[in-house]
Amino acid sequence: MSTTLLLILCLNGLQYGMLLFLISAGLTLVFGVMGFINLAHGVQYMVGAYLLFAFTGLTGNFMLSVLLSLLCALAFGLLLEFFVFRHLYTRSHLDQVLATFGIIIFLNELAKVVFGPTTLSIALPEFLAGSIQLTEQLKYPIYRLVTIGVGLLVAIGLFITVSYTRIGMLIRAGATTPEMVSALGVNIQRLFMIVFGVGAMLAGFAGVIAAPIYAVEPGMGDNMLIVAFVVIIIGGIGSVGGAFIAALLVGLIDTLGRSLATEILSFVFNPSFANQIGPALASMLIYVLMAAILIFRPRGLLPAKGVA
Template identity: 55%
Template sequence: MNWLLLFEQILNGIQLGLLLFLLAAGLTLIFGIMDLVNLAHGSLYMMGAYFAYSFAGWTDSFVIGVLLALPATLLLGIVVEVVALRTLYDRNHLDQVLATFGLILFFNELVRIIWGPAGLDLPLPDFLNTSVEILPGIPYPTYRLAVIAVGLLVALFLYLLVARTRIGMLIRAGASNREMVGALGVDIKLLYTIVFGLGAALAGLAGMMAAPILTVEVGMGERILIDTFVVIVIGGIGSIRGAFLAALIIGLIDTVGRSILPDLLNLMLPQAAASTAAPALSSMLTYVLMALVLAIRPAGLFPPRGA
């Protein structure tokens, strides 16, 4: 086994995990506090990527494009919550699923109308399109290190926001007992709008960070949304700490598994069969882990206090 390659794959797994965390943190807050099943969360991820592409093109700066796209996605999330989702809070989850699935179709068609059906590439600036030698003989892309740094900074920001501020206190109280928070005079509608806007901004940031690595295309949010739901189920619905740790676990299992499993399967299967089976088995491992967690700890590994 190539240990240098394994180390690089571990870093890739951390990077993927932190991207999943950006998505899962917003979704777990929305689900845990608002009790809203939001299938359109992946569409906000997609819109963040398209906003970054457009703003970067207009300003000729990737960094400025991201800085402009972030408030644009937050504003879009607020508009979606006020216009489309506010009437769904008292409805059952099936109605929420159908309504937010309709939003997926709406955003996909909106993207086709504005940006066209073809995939787009968001180029990196020269200072990010380089490599850094993190250890002797191990170069690693600068941009992927930047993604890891941004993910860790956002995790720290969310910890301070939720644990050390008044808004965070209300968020934690809302996750534990929404009716009591409303009875104490807190404007629940405003709290929900703030939470949804924050979740939209986090989803959009994940899309912006992923855009230079992946192709910006219609429907890019649906594929990663499934992994995001797996993360919040494993971590515990409503738990930021759980989302962070579960996202890292899933990222490492998926990425490192794709690197290790072919070598292990080559010991038992022909090379062609091993290369085909390894990615599928790596993806299955995340669902096997989710099933084990649900069987042992139905509330997740790190449920919020009081859950």
């Protein structure tokens, strides 16, 4: 185990964590402010990735495609809100789970029909494709560093918006006592729509960023959705700061666990046994973490005040 390898793993973990944060931020706000369980948040991520694929094919310009994909992801989120989700806010959580499950099934199948069941890949433009010399032995892909940077920028932007602007104040107030905010004359319907649209756009953005690194395929959002739920539970529902910390934590633990679990286990057990259970144990780590947090700190690490 060299320091270089450890550094690479940490950077990969950070990059994965940033991606998780982009997805979780919208999920935790929608959940916290509206009390709405949106299982379809994962397919927004998939939609983002496919949009980028479609637009790069059409325009050939990467940056322009990113911009267009973001706008379409936003519009798509608003459409879903208008036609389906708006009617579910007052319904039971079970109804919400069911309806959004239906949307997952539909969009996954639609992606399969339109783009085929195979895995697609997107080429990076030249200025993002290379690697950069970090230390003497360590070269790291520029694009992954850019991902980390962009994630940080979004996190800072969101933090400032939620903490210091009027709309952020309304969002926090809405998460605590929606009835009171509504009684004070705020158009809560519009507030919900904005939060929802931005959340959908961020998930789409995560998909856009992920598309050139990971495989673009139908159902790619399903697993991300589950991990995003793990993140917002660990961070505390409704808390953007909590989501940030939890996303990085989950990203690092998952990445390090996958690479190191087998090695660590082979110190204690015989190698063949370690090889057998190492990968499974690594995949399990984040769920164990979530279960432990739920048992010992049921409201998450940084709970938003007043969220039930």
